[in-house]
Amino acid sequence: MESDDDSVLSPTSSADEYDDEDVNARRAPNWCAYRHLIERRGFRLDTCRDVKQWYQRYWEGLQASGLDVTRDLPGYTRACSIKDENELCKDAGLPDNLFRGTHIASGRKVVIKSVHTCSREYDAVRYLTSPHVRSHPMNHCIPVYDLIQVPADCLVFIVMEEWYPQFLYEIPGTLRLFLGALRQCIEHIVFMHSRQMAHLDISMHNILTDYQAHYAFIDFESCRRFDGTPTPLIRGIRGTDVPPEVERGDWTDPYKADVWMLAVLIHKACKITGYNVPELAAFTRPMLQDDYNRRPSIAACLKAFDAMVANIRREKLDAC
Missing domain, CATH: 1.10.510.10 (Transferase(Phosphotransferase) domain 1)
Structure with missing residues (x-):
């Protein structure tokens, strides 16, 4: 993950108007366009295959606990309706600026959020996850695996553990x-x-x-x-x-x-x-x-x- 220190983090003013709302509005990127970039950083966006496998493991856990299983869930049905198992399969329950994925090396599930490079969120997360701050015992920010910048598009992908x-x-x-x-x-x-x-x-x-x-x-x-x-x-x-x-x-x-x-x-x-x-x-x-x-x-x-x-x-x- 990139390292930043205080000198590169711009302070905010106490003005009554927020910063430019264009940069702080939710950003819904074309996830397919950034799929390979994200994979090169070690993360895979959820495909139809991933979604079906997740549901199958979920149902196996329910059955092992003696619970009933309902297989006509919308997410599973939608994944099954797409012929190409490698096609991206977005969670319909998430906003368009979020996408579920997997940390390839560990298999852990992640959530990836797209934000503007000048947004308040990126400024805050970049600081809270910087090396000299993130290990503080009182810092309970969500664990962040990576901050993937796309300067040409003024875009950053925040890769978080799925909690x-x-x-x-x-x-x-x-x-x-x-x-x-x-x-x-x-x-x-x-x-x-x-x-x-x-x-x-x-x-x-x-x-x-x-x-x-x-x-x-x-x-x-x-x-x-x-x-x-x-x-x-x-x-x-x-x-x-x-x-x-x-x-x-x-x-x-x-x-x-x-x-x-x-x-x-x-x-x-x-x-x-x-x-x-x-x-x-x-x-x-x-x-x-x-x-x-x-x-x-x-x-x-x-x-x-x-x-x-x-x-x-x-x-x-x-x-x-």
């Missing part, structure tokens, strides 16, 4: 594991803020898991960097869950906007998992202050979170 939606398919088995997942979410935002970065689209859909108690953030399309700006203010955020001042069209502190979004995520995670934790409700209350100036910093949130967990009985934390 899975957090909490939606496999609920943490104990309160301790659930709180551990939330702590990783808080940790990553602490890490980003310490690097003068705000995510600005914290939501359930943008956090994934590897099903091994590791959690990671994705989708940095709204991310902003504020190098050299001690007290940035922005407006016009287009995240999934935005704080009230943003809905009113007012200015906000981007770091305090992240704090509000994180509190909303915690509430939704509790609802989805069924973990009714009064301590978490008390913990998030200050984070949801209508006045962003009264919200705590993310570093203070992490400190308060650890204090809250320390006061929960061990039997409650480990109960199944």
